[in-house]
Amino acid sequence: xxxxxxxxxxxxxxxxxxxxxxxxxxxxxxxxxxxxxxxxxxxxxxxxxxxxxxxxxxxxxxxxxxxxxxxxxxxxxxxxxxxxxxxxxxxxxxxxxxxxxxxxxxxxxxxxxxxxxxxxxxxxxxxxxxxxxxxxxxxxxxxxxxxxxxxxxxxxxxxxxxxxxxxxxxxxxxxxxxxxxxxxxxxxxxxxxxxxxxxxxxxxxxxxxxxxxxxxxxxxxxxxxxxxxxxxxxxxxxxxxxxxxxxxxxxxxxxxxxxxxxxxxxxxxxxxxxxxxxxxxx
Numbered sequence: 253x254x255x256x257x258x259x260x261x262x263x264x265x266x267x268x269x270x271x272x273x274x275x276x277x278x279x280x281x282x283x284x285x286x287x288x289x290x291x292x293x294x295x296x297x298x299x300x301x302x303x304x305x306x307x308x309x310x311x312x313x314x315x316x317x318x319x320x321x322x323x324x325x326x327x328x329x330x331x332x333x334x335x336x337x338x339x340x341x342x343x344x345x346x347x348x349x350x351x352x353x354x355x356x357x358x359x360x361x362x363x364x365x366x367x368x369x370x371x372x373x374x375x376x377x378x379x380x381x382x383x384x385x386x387x388x389x390x391x392x393x394x395x396x397x398x399x400x401x402x403x404x405x406x407x408x409x410x411x412x413x414x415x416x417x418x419x420x421x422x423x424x425x426x427x428x429x430x431x432x433x434x435x436x437x438x439x440x441x442x443x444x445x446x447x448x449x450x451x452x453x454x455x456x457x458x459x460x461x462x463x464x465x466x467x468x469x470x471x472x473x474x475x476x477x478x479x480x481x482x483x484x485x486x487x488x489x490x491x492x493x494x495x496x497x498x499x500x501x502x503x504x505x506x507x508x509x510x511x512x513x514x515x516x517x518x519x520x521x522x523x524x525x526x527x528x529x530x531x532x533x534x
Contacts, residue, residue: 258469275301278446284398284429286329287319292352297359299366306369306385308362310355313392315405320429328432329403336425337393337407362387388412396424397489400531402435404487406496415463422509424429424487424496428528435528440493445522450481452519453495473504487531492516 254345293312299305316333320326334350335343342350365385372380397404404426412418426435441449454477458466466477474480479503486495492515499505516523516533523533 259435281457283401284401284403285320286398286429288315288318288404289347290315291319291347293351293355295355295359299369305329307388308359308386309388310358311388311390312351312355314347315352315393315395325429329427329429332425332427332434333354333393333405334431336423337391358389361455380406384414386412387414388418396487399490401429402488402529402532403429404489406487415455417505419499420509421498424485424494426486426488430521430528435467435488437482437486440522440524440529441522446482446523447518452514453482453512454480454516457510460512473507475502488532490532493519 278400291312291314294308295310296307297310298307307451314337317326317329320329330347331343334345334402336434338350338354342354345353365387369380369385389409391407391409391411391463394409395403395405404424407423407425409421410418428435428439437445454466454469457474457480458464458469461469463469463472463487469477480497482495483497483501485497486493492513494511494513497503497510497512499508502509503510520533523530525534527533
C-alpha cells in the first residue's frame, strides 16, 4: 500500500514540475519608488484690469517628483522635469519658483499687447474685434508609466494667440530611473535603425487607418508617407513603444496628435540587447 502511495505521489510531483516548467515566462513588474507632488494655477487677466476688456486665460498643472531613495538621481530627474516643461530659463529653479516665474512671464507678455489694443479701440471707434486679443494657454504634464526603472511622462500645451485656431503640442519623455537621464532612440535601437523603423511606423499608421496601401494615407490628410520617420517623441510602457506625431508634423491640422503604438515583438530585432528597456522588450 505504501509503495502504491509513494508511486502516486511521485507521479503527481513529476506532473506538477512538468506544468510548472511549461508555464510561459512572464516579465516582472515593479513600481518605481518615486513620490510625486503637484502644483495647479488658474489665472485670468483682463487688459488694463478692466473686466470689460479682452483677457488671457492661463491654466497650468505641474506634476513633479519630490522623493526617492537616491537623492542625486532625484535632483537630476527634478531638473529634467523642469527643463521639459518650462525650458532652459527655469531649469535651475525649484518647482514653485518655476511655476511662479512662468506664470508671471506669461501674464507680463500678454500685457505687452495693451498698447496695441488701445490703438485698435481708437481706430475702430470703440468697437475693436475682441477675439483678436482673447488669448489662452493651458498646459499640463502627466505620468504615463512608472515601473521597472522606467519613467514615461508627457508634457502637453494648448494655446491661442490669435489666428484661425489654437495650437496643440504633446511631447513624450522617458527617463532611466537608475541614472536620472533621458532615454533616447540611440540608447534603445541598434545602429542604422531609422529606415526599418520608419517602414514599421508607416505600416502601423496604414493599419490603424484601415488602408491597404500606405500611399492611400495621402488621400485622407497625411503628407508624403515617404517622409515619415522616427522623431524621438515616444514613450515606453509594458507593451511596447508609442510614437507621437503632432499636428502638421506628418498630417493636416484636423487629424491632431497621431499616436502610433508598436508592440515589442514587432521591433525586438531593432532593440539593443543592452538597451535600458531590454527587461521589457525581451
